[in-house]
Amino acid sequence: SLQGSYTCKMESEFWKTNPDNLISTSDTKSLTTKYVMPSKTELEADRTLIWKGSTFTLTCTVEGYPPPEGPTLWKGQTSVAYTSCDAGTNKKVCTKKFTNVGYDDAAVYECKTNNTVRGTYSPSSDKANIVISSKVSVSLALSSLPSRGYFITGDSVTLTCIADGFPLAHYMKISRDGQLLFE
Numbered sequence: 001s002l003q004g005s006y007t008c009k010m011e012s013e014f015w016k017t018n019p020d021n022l023i024s025t026s027d028t029k030s031l032t033t034k035y036v037m038p039s040k041t042e043l044e045a046d047r048t049l050i051w052k053g054s055t056f057t058l059t060c061t062v063e064g065y066p067p068p069e070g071p072t073l074w075k076g077q078t079s080v081a082y083t084s085c086d087a088g089t090n091k092k093v094c095t096k097k098f099t100n101v102g103y104d105d106a107a108v109y110e111c112k113t114n115n116t117v118r119g120t121y122s123p124s125s126d127k128a129n130i131v132i133s134s135k136v137s138v139s140l141a142l143s144s145l146p147s148r149g150y151f152i153t154g155d156s157v158t159l160t161c162i163a164d165g166f167p168l169a170h171y172m173k174i175s176r177d178g179q180l181l182f183e
Contacts, residue, residue, distance in 0.1 A: 040062065040063045041113050041124040041126045042111075043111035044060075044061075044128070045057070048129060048131060050098075051132075051133055052103065052133065054101055055099045056097075056101060056130070057097045057098070058098075058109055059095045060094045061091065062091070063090055063092075064124075065090045067089075067090055068113040068124070069114055071113040072111070072113070073096055073110070073111055074109065074110045075108075076108075080096060080109070081096070082095060101132055103132050106131055107130060108128070108129050110128075111125060111127075113125070138163050138164075139161075139162045140161055141159070143158035161182075
């Protein structure tokens, strides 16, 4: 660091035989330097697998000197407004609270900032992948009953197994009395 107190001193003698003719002067200057700290960005999610209809929070923290610009929260190519931001000397913390989360909130979110010093652009970013989940429900549908109100041997019966929710089912199976009928 170049920081410190600098002194410039000058002495001159007009006549070496007479000490009263000694001329002395000085000047002191203090130099304070600031260090350049590249911008650092962190994006944290309180969790990344979120139930549909619940809430979650993304927190973006940026640090640097001079203070970084931004931060900007991105969902793909669209910027997202923060709920709140608190700024310190060389640090800024911004949060976005999502409420009543829907499937359209699922995305890779990115917090971006930059720090420009002497024309040098120092970009910084961090990402969080948010997955929205809902409870999976399964239902078994039976084809409509004949007018007599019951099936008899030889009647055609359709069973439909429906799974709804996210994450989607990898496989489904139908069984009767523990015996696998269809997978």
